[in-house]
Structure formats: C-alpha cells, structure tokens
Amino acid sequence: MSTPNSVRARRAALGGLLIGALAGCGIAPTGVIDAGEPAHGLKAPGKPAPDVQLYFLGPTGLRPASRPATAPVGPEEAINLLLAGPNDAERQRGLSNVLPLLPGPVTAEARDGAVTVHLPTNAKRLDTPSMSQLVCTAANASVPGGRRPSDVQVTLVGDNIRVGPMVCGGGNAFPFIQPGSTSAPAPPG
Secondary structure (H helix, E strand, O other): OOOOHHHHHHHHHHHHHHOOOOOOHOOOOOOOOOOOOOOOOOOOOOOOOOOOEEEEEEOOEEEEEOEEEEEOHHHHHHHHHHHHHHHHHHOOOOEEEOOOOOOOOOOEEEEOOEEEOOOOOOOOOOHHHHHHHHHHHHOOOOOOOOOOOOEEEEEEEEEOOEEEEEEEOOEEEEEEOOOOOOOOOOOOO
C-alpha cells in the first residue's frame, strides 16, 4: 500500500517547520556578558576538592569564600591569600577583610590536627572578627591529621603572647575546651 502524495507533502511540510523552528528559535546573537567568575565543573568522585576556604566579614557575619586551587593549600598560604583581601566577585557579595594592616609577614606551622599562627604583633590586640578570620581560614586549610576543620586547634602567637588554642565553629573562633572526665563520683560507702 502506498502513501498518498498529500500525506507525504504534509509530512514534508511539518518536518520543514520543525527543522526551521529548531534551527532558528528567533534568538538574536549577543556579545560577551560579564557575569563573574567562570563556573567550575564537577569534582571527580572520591577525590577531595582542592578548593581553599577563606573567611571574610559579610553583611551578616563571617562568611566563607571558596577559591579554586590546583593542589591542597596549607594554612600559611591560605592566610596569605586572606591577607591579600577579597577578589572582585567576593567584594560584589559584600565580603570584606577586617584584619588590620600587619607590620610584617604571618607564618603558620601545621602539625597533626593543630596550627600555630605566628603574627608580627601582639595576638591579644586583634578583635574577635579578625581572630575568627585567621582561625577559620587556618582550620579550613589542608592540615595534617585528617581532622574535620571544626576539630583543628589553632593558636595565635605574637610578641610572646599566646591566644588559644581555638576552634572554628559556625564561622567564628571559640576557645578550645578540653572535654572533662565524665565519670560520676563514687557513691558513699
């Protein structure tokens, strides 16, 4: 049985309309539109993201800012990125750096689950947001020991003054409190 010419003509016309609609869509070409930093693809399964987390002050408190990295970033390098301040995209999000201008370099020593940050000034002179920026940035960097960032103990040292150890929780620095003994006193005899 053969298909009549009118049915073939309708199918051909419908196919032509579909091809025309899909090819044209009526969208005019545009130039390049600046929309911030480029998107980053999905991470390979099973591999930790080498991004670095920096903590800046935002309109509602301390906020993390992720930056792509090609390899894990240690606490000293992360703090130096923090001291350089927010990039354009971070400033557009309302993020700023409240750390004072320091009179010298900052160094950091990382060991099993702990970081010691050496400051060129008295560590107690830093205000709470500045301390939180340093502690949370250091704790979220690549620290030996495999601990979660909230379990990394950070101590700030400057002018022979030690502040800490502290931990980062919820984007703020808190004093580390050693868990006490949970055993109950012996009942009277």
